[in-house]
Amino acid sequence: xxxxxxxxxxADMDEGTLLEWRIAPGEAVRRGQVVAVVxxxxxxxxxxxxxxxxxxxxxIQPGDKVPVGTPIAALLEAGETSxxxxxxxxxxxxxxxxxxxxxxxxxxxPASRARISPAARKRAAELxxxxxxxxxxxxxxxxxxxxxxxxxxxxxxxxxxxxxxxxIAAAMSRSKREIPHYYLGETIPLGAAMAWLSAHxxxxxxxxxxxxxxxxxxxxxxxxxxxxxxxxxxQDGAFRAAPGIHLGVAVALRQGGLIAxxxxxxxxxxxxxxxxxxxxxxxxxxxYSLRSSELSDASLTVTxxxxxxxxxxxxxxxxxxxxxxxxxxxxxxxxxxxGRLCVMPSAQFSLAADHRASDGHYGARFLGEVRxxxxxxxxx
Amino acid sequence: MSRTTYREALRQGxxxxxxxxxxxxxMGEDVGRYGGTYAVSKGLLEEFGEQRIRDTPLSELxxxxxxxxxxxxGLRPIVEVMTVNFSLLALDPLMNTAxxxxxxxxxxxxxxxxxxxxTGAGRQLAAQHSHxxxxxxxxxPGLRILxxxxxxxxxxxxxxxxxxxxxxxxxxxxxxxxLEGELDEREVVDIHSARVRRAGTDLTLIAYGGTLGKALSAxxxxxxxxISAEVLDLRVLRPLDDATILASVRRTxxxxxxxxxxxxxxxxxxIIARIVEQAFYDLDAPPARxxxxxxxxxxxxxxxxxxxxxxxxxxxxxxxxxx
Amino acid sequence: MDDAQIRxxxxxxxxxxxxxxxxxTLRGDRPLRDEVDLDSMDWLRFLAALHQxxxxxxxxxxxxxxxxLDALLAYVGRRLAAG
Numbered sequence: 018x019x020x021x022x023x024x025x026x027x028a029d030m031d032e033g034t035l036l037e038w039r040i041a042p043g044e045a046v047r048r049g050q051v052v053a054v055v056x057x058x059x060x061x062x063x064x065x066x067x068x069x070x071x072x073x074x075x076x077i078q079p080g081d082k083v084p085v086g087t088p089i090a091a092l093l094e095a096g097e098t099s100x101x102x103x104x105x106x107x108x109x110x111x112x113x114x115x116x117x118x119x120x121x122x123x124x125x126x127p128a129s130r131a132r133i134s135p136a137a138r139k140r141a142a143e144l145x146x147x148x149x150x151x152x153x154x155x156x157x158x159x160x161x162x163x164x165x166x167x168x169x170x171x172x173x174x175x176x177x178x179x180x181x182x183x184x185i186a187a188a189m190s191r192s193k194r195e196i197p198h199y200y201l202g203e204t205i206p207l208g209a210a211m212a213w214l215s216a217h218x219x220x221x222x223x224x225x226x227x228x229x230x231x232x233x234x235x236x237x238x239x240x241x242x243x244x245x246x247x248x249x250x251x252q253d254g255a256f257r258a259a260p261g262i263h264l265g266v267a268v269a270l271r272q273g274g275l276i277a278x279x280x281x282x283x284x285x286x287x288x289x290x291x292x293x294x295x296x297x298x299x300x301x302x303x304x305y306s307l308r309s310s311e312l313s314d315a316s317l318t319v320t321x322x323x324x325x326x327x328x329x330x331x332x333x334x335x336x337x338x339x340x341x342x343x344x345x346x347x348x349x350x351x352x353x354x355x356g357r358l359c360v361m362p363s364a365q366f367s368l369a370a371d372h373r374a375s376d377g378h379y380g381a382r383f384l385g386e387v388r389x390x391x392x393x394x395x396x397x
Numbered sequence: 398m399s400r401t402t403y404r405e406a407l408r409q410g411x412x413x414x415x416x417x418x419x420x421x422x423x424m425g426e427d428v429g430r431y432g433g434t435y436a437v438s439k440g441l442l443e444e445f446g447e448q449r450i451r452d453t454p455l456s457e458l459x460x461x462x463x464x465x466x467x468x469x470x471g472l473r474p475i476v477e478v479m480t481v482n483f484s485l486l487a488l489d490p491l492m493n494t495a496x497x498x499x500x501x502x503x504x505x506x507x508x509x510x511x512x513x514x515x516t517g518a519g520r521q522l523a524a525q526h527s528h529x530x531x532x533x534x535x536x537x538p539g540l541r542i543l544x545x546x547x548x549x550x551x552x553x554x555x556x557x558x559x560x561x562x563x564x565x566x567x568x569x570x571x572x573x574x575x576l577e578g579e580l581d582e583r584e585v586v587d588i589h590s591a592r593v594r595r596a597g598t599d600l601t602l603i604a605y606g607g608t609l610g611k612a613l614s615a616x617x618x619x620x621x622x623x624i625s626a627e628v629l630d631l632r633v634l635r636p637l638d639d640a641t642i643l644a645s646v647r648r649t650x651x652x653x654x655x656x657x658x659x660x661x662x663x664x665x666x667x668i669i670a671r672i673v674e675q676a677f678y679d680l681d682a683p684p685a686r687x688x689x690x691x692x693x694x695x696x697x698x699x700x701x702x703x704x705x706x707x708x709x710x711x712x713x714x715x716x717x718x719x720x
Numbered sequence: 721m722d723d724a725q726i727r728x729x730x731x732x733x734x735x736x737x738x739x740x741x742x743x744x745t746l747r748g749d750r751p752l753r754d755e756v757d758l759d760s761m762d763w764l765r766f767l768a769a770l771h772q773x774x775x776x777x778x779x780x781x782x783x784x785x786x787x788x789l790d791a792l793l794a795y796v797g798r799r800l801a802a803g
Contacts, residue, residue: 134650134680134681134682135677135678135679135680135681136650136678136679136680136681137681138678139678139679153720154720155681155682155719155720156682156683156717156718156719156720158720159682159720161681161682161720162650162681163681215780215781218779218780219779219780219781222768222771222777223764223767223768223770223771223777223778224768224771226764226780228760228761228764229760230760230761269759271738271739271740271757272740295761296761296764296765299761300765324759324760325759
């Protein structure tokens, strides 16, 4: 039997609230299939399954909040039947707080649990509202559908923003507390890259154009092939290389906050595909509908704050990753080449890296490789 | 459209059936010379003659059983029983013969019988003439139970009931006979569906027969207080039209059953059980009931009124569902 | 298509990218990408939306003409008039 446990959807996640099951007992599931939607502090995330199997039992219900690592479903492996395995126990429900005193409209006997109407309970799970914390206006002070919808309307965006702020605070505090950062900066000429890009985009409608950011991501990913010590995690006192090159792309959210979902296998994909996937990823990040692998897989994060106009950015590493690449604004600047002053588009690249996992010399050579790759954009 | 009463609409339905099919005849206590205890069959003896409008001795057992025999013999009898209280004398042939024969004969015999009877209280006729026992009959497989509450149903349910091979019990609430209104002759009447008589969004009042008018009055009063009540007329008590009931309750998420029967082991209990079984996760409040108090219906006017579902009680219960 | 229609289409395309934008408070003479906080991905999606709505394909070479909302409206008007 396979115990499917609530995965960590980012280093800053301690617990998650199940919003919805996408599977039912008896159903076959494939590796990579979305089996549940879980609310983390940052987003409602589609959680994928990592094994093939058949659902034996769902151990938690929508609305339940459980710590990372809690078994949430039991799956049968090929060849097993429900008779041949011992069913796991369901997760005991954490006690729901009783409704605030003074909200009951008539004398009600002491309830064994909070009075929440079935419709309200169902809707609360869908909306990610903790109905147990609401004061009810229904019969006998029960929380009604209208109470849940009102709460979701007024409080949810604020709550989510506050929760995201908390999550960012926790991750960044941990980073600065635990990770001995070193920082390197390098101004990289982008004349060839920008010329190639304008030529490429010239005949194309906006839907098919490439952004400079995609070239930069591809160059970083290709460089990481040669500098694997920057692509991975510092865990349990040692560096572990990541199985693939999945770049976390820092996305600023319009309503405030930040999320850095992973763009998978960047080194292996053509630019057009990366552009399409990046557009999709940014849009889904902003609508809070990311997949679990996108939240947990990033092996190095890239932030392109230059897009907002700053010359350079020195980032804070997102633990347990060991490095972060920052890219400043691409602008035309004075440049000396072969003893002559000219005008050249360029950008300041920075590397913030974990000194436990790599040294400055290694990091400098990595940035040099990124620079080299960007001089031959047609080979990216 | 024509202005008429529930009583006249019933008579119109009877007259049409008698004229349309020579196998149809009416029998019961005082249906002929006296014109019916509730004057429903007044004038039919003169119009259709003694062969087809037959006064019977005072024995419900005998004339209901005779009706069953006539139906088996190929006729289409309409039997009038004065009130549902007296029908208990005929419970044996109704339950043990009419309801069972088709099943016991492997489908060889059907009993296409229609039994009409008055039900319900509100006219100071005391405990032996005032009970609402249609819920009991709705318990019995093999019978079909109809409860016309509108002029259209009073006129229109009889003919399709006569066409059906199953025995039909048609309950006429005693307080409805003088109901006056416009009869829409074009309305198509069936004998299998429940109907929404007033659309609403906040809760569903489920009523039938004598409580439909009270539920509609309550809905009107609730509308004045900003509460939008849907009113569902069951029309058919067996088999219940689950689909229509549940569709309404799933929409409004709150259900209040208004039934003049007692609540213990009752039709209202059955309806709520079905709602909870099939729509639990759509409910926003526990389903509720307004029923008659569990006493034999009193004779004294103020006590009788107190024992029956009334509009203020329905309004209060509806508000209770909304918190 | 008259100026009011063009303006409505452009604003709707913009609101598709940046839902918080309110037409009344948008200052037409300010740099658009600062006024609405559009990053390069937003900008490209905005141009793609204009392409789909109005059939106007704005090449990269013309980006520098689109400094403000007013300038963009004038540009689109010219392109539509030119057929």
